[in-house]
Amino acid sequence: MKHTSARQAPRNAEEHTFKRFDQELAHLNRIVLRMGGLVEDQIAKAMSALRDADLDTARNVVARDHVVNFLDVQADEQIVNLLALRQPVGKDLRMILSLGKTVTDLERIGDEAERIARMTIDIYSSSNPPPDARLLSDAFRMSTLATRMLHDVLDALARLDVEKAIQVARGDVELDSEFQAALRRLSTYIMEDARNVGHTINVTFIVKSLERIGDHSKNIAEYVVFLVKGKDVRHVSPESIDTGELGR
Amino acid sequence: MNATASEMLLVNEPPPPPPPAEPVAADPVPAGIETVGRITVDQPRMTSRNVSVMYGDKMGIEDVNLDIGKNEVLAMIGPSGCGKSTFLRCLNRMNDTVDVCRVTGTIRLDGEDVHDPRLDVVQLRARVGMVFQKPNPFPKSIYDNVAYGPRIHGLAEGRRETDAIVQRSLEKAGLWNEVRDRLEQPGTGLSGGQQQRLCIARAIAVSPEVILMDEPCSALDPIATARIEELIDELRENYTIVIVTHSMQQAARVSQRTAYFHLGRLIEVGETSQIFTNPRHDLTEDYITGRFG
Numbered sequence: 251m252k253h254t255s256a257r258q259a260p261r262n263a264e265e266h267t268f269k270r271f272d273q274e275l276a277h278l279n280r281i282v283l284r285m286g287g288l289v290e291d292q293i294a295k296a297m298s299a300l301r302d303a304d305l306d307t308a309r310n311v312v313a314r315d316h317v318v319n320f321l322d323v324q325a326d327e328q329i330v331n332l333l334a335l336r337q338p339v340g341k342d343l344r345m346i347l348s349l350g351k352t353v354t355d356l357e358r359i360g361d362e363a364e365r366i367a368r369m370t371i372d373i374y375s376s377s378n379p380p381p382d383a384r385l386l387s388d389a390f391r392m393s394t395l396a397t398r399m400l401h402d403v404l405d406a407l408a409r410l411d412v413e414k415a416i417q418v419a420r421g422d423v424e425l426d427s428e429f430q431a432a433l434r435r436l437s438t439y440i441m442e443d444a445r446n447v448g449h450t451i452n453v454t455f456i457v458k459s460l461e462r463i464g465d466h467s468k469n470i471a472e473y474v475v476f477l478v479k480g481k482d483v484r485h486v487s488p489e490s491i492d493t494g495e496l497g498r
Numbered sequence: 499m500n501a502t503a504s505e506m507l508l509v510n511e512p513p514p515p516p517p518p519a520e521p522v523a524a525d526p527v528p529a530g531i532e533t534v535g536r537i538t539v540d541q542p543r544m545t546s547r548n549v550s551v552m553y554g555d556k557m558g559i560e561d562v563n564l565d566i567g568k569n570e571v572l573a574m575i576g577p578s579g580c581g582k583s584t585f586l587r588c589l590n591r592m593n594d595t596v597d598v599c600r601v602t603g604t605i606r607l608d609g610e611d612v613h614d615p616r617l618d619v620v621q622l623r624a625r626v627g628m629v630f631q632k633p634n635p636f637p638k639s640i641y642d643n644v645a646y647g648p649r650i651h652g653l654a655e656g657r658r659e660t661d662a663i664v665q666r667s668l669e670k671a672g673l674w675n676e677v678r679d680r681l682e683q684p685g686t687g688l689s690g691g692q693q694q695r696l697c698i699a700r701a702i703a704v705s706p707e708v709i710l711m712d713e714p715c716s717a718l719d720p721i722a723t724a725r726i727e728e729l730i731d732e733l734r735e736n737y738t739i740v741i742v743t744h745s746m747q748q749a750a751r752v753s754q755r756t757a758y759f760h761l762g763r764l765i766e767v768g769e770t771s772q773i774f775t776n777p778r779h780d781l782t783e784d785y786i787t788g789r790f791g
Contacts, residue, residue, distance in 0.1 A: 266788045337747060339774040340787045480776030 271336050275345065278328045282349050285321040285356045286404040292363035293463065297393045300370045303380060311367035318360035325353040348477035355466040362459040369452045381449040385439055388432035389453055392460040395425045399467040406474050415474035418467060419488040425464035432457045534779045535768035539567035543708060543738040544589060549603035551584050551593060558584040559762045571730060571739045573753035575746060577790060580759040582742045586710050589740065590626035591619050624651055627701030631713040633693030635685030640677050643685040643696055644668060647704040663703055671699035672729050691722025698729065711741040715748065727752050746786055750774045758782045
């Protein structure tokens with residue numbers, strides 16, 4: 251329960267008396283959400299390059315990672331300024347800390363997208379015949395799950411939606427078991443035919459990257475819970491997060 | 499606002515014998531109060547229950563229930579006119595000096611009711627000392643400023659004992675090294691920060707249990723402020739300190755518990771780290787984050 255009783259004073263919960271603080275927070279928010287949209291697109295492009303054997307797109311993804319890094323640096327600068335000049339407390343402090351951590355995870359997600367693109371380039375520029383669809387099917391199944399997690403958690407962040415964030419955190423289990431299953435299947439391809447080894451190693455890196463994207467999304471989901479509720483739910487199994495207990 | 503020496507220290511008549519120590523049951527916390535957070539502490543030095551203050555027919559504070567623990571710094575924050583200074587002044591009955599002011603409810607110091615007619619208010623103010631917004635040294639020498647309280651309270655006999663108390667108090671207030679060679683010079687000749695530390699030394703000299711501070715740094719520069727804050731932190735070992743401040747950063751820096759007042763009510767109280775990272779009441783959140791209209 252959030253307490254709102256006591257006599258009503260004129261208040262506008264959304265705005266600071268000092269308006270520039272609002273503008274600076276909004277600016278930070280925009281950087282983070284823009285970064286989120288960008289890494290989402292990086293993953294989508296990397297996966298479509300893998301599907302369509304599209305080396306140009308894969309190279310574009312690799313090249314575009316520096317934009318993600320640039321936004322990372324920009325967000326950090328904004329955070330340092332906000333901490334130094336505004337001395338935030340309460341939900342402002344939680345917002346800035348959470349966004350700061352989110353930025354780090356988004357940057358790493360960007361790196362994973364870049365890795366997928368590099369693996370794609372490796373796969374299709376080798377002299378071997380391209381891998382058959384069977385070998386790649388796990389990667390696409392996992393990318394559907396990982397992309398949805400990332401999409402949902404960015405949504406939860408934009409709307410400060412704790413329920414949705416907790417759903418994302420819980421969804422990571424499914425992705426992890428997909429990853430385990432994928433590893434088992436990939437090892438059978440190697441056993442079937444040793445000529446599959448090269449492609450299988452690359453695909454293994456790809457599914458590992460997708461698994462990491464799920465982990466980073468889960469981290470962001472936990473930051474959303476901290477941001478809104480002030481409770482640290484990291485290192486707690488998602489099933490044991492009692493949504494009722496999260497009330498203030 | 500500034501108390502004169504006579505208000506604070508002057509003894510008009512010999513104090514009555516101390517009231518017999520009666521076993522004090524913990525005052526129950528009335529049901530239905532609006533304060534969010536835990537108002538009680540494990541080792542209370544002072545307790546207040548249902549404390550209300552009326553200025554004429556105007557409500558100053560309403561039904562404040564709050565414990566102040568031993569060796570803790572309690573910060574009281576809130577917008578102007580919220581009642582935090584009024585509550586502070588209740589703790590050593592400074593409000594007695596305001597004619598139209600009527601205080602109801604119970605305030606206890608170590609279990610004794612501070613409004614007990616057998617309790618000498620001058621003695622109370624020695625046990626619950628006060629430091630004001632504007633440094634207010636007496637127009638006397640540095641030495642006499644500190645020695646005044648112990649002398650009139652009969653705490654020191656002869657020059658040697660007085661010397662010892664003066665030195666110890668100035669040392670505790672972090673002022674000794676700066677003034678040891680000019681104790682006979684007027685206290686008013688010191689810098690603002692030094693004057694405030696002199697006032698703290700003066701308060702300490704009568705061995706209080708509680709020190710009340712009403713905006714003690716608002717007239718000081720950042721360095722002098724930092725020295726007072728450092729001093730508050732050190733004094734916590736031996737005293738209970740209640741500080742009213744408009745600087746939220748100061749409340750966050752020096753206190754262990756923070757109480758937020760709004761329109762005469764105690765809205766929320768909690769550990770300072772909790773109040774400043776995750777306040778539970780919307781009004782607290784809006785105030786500390788600067789969203790107050």
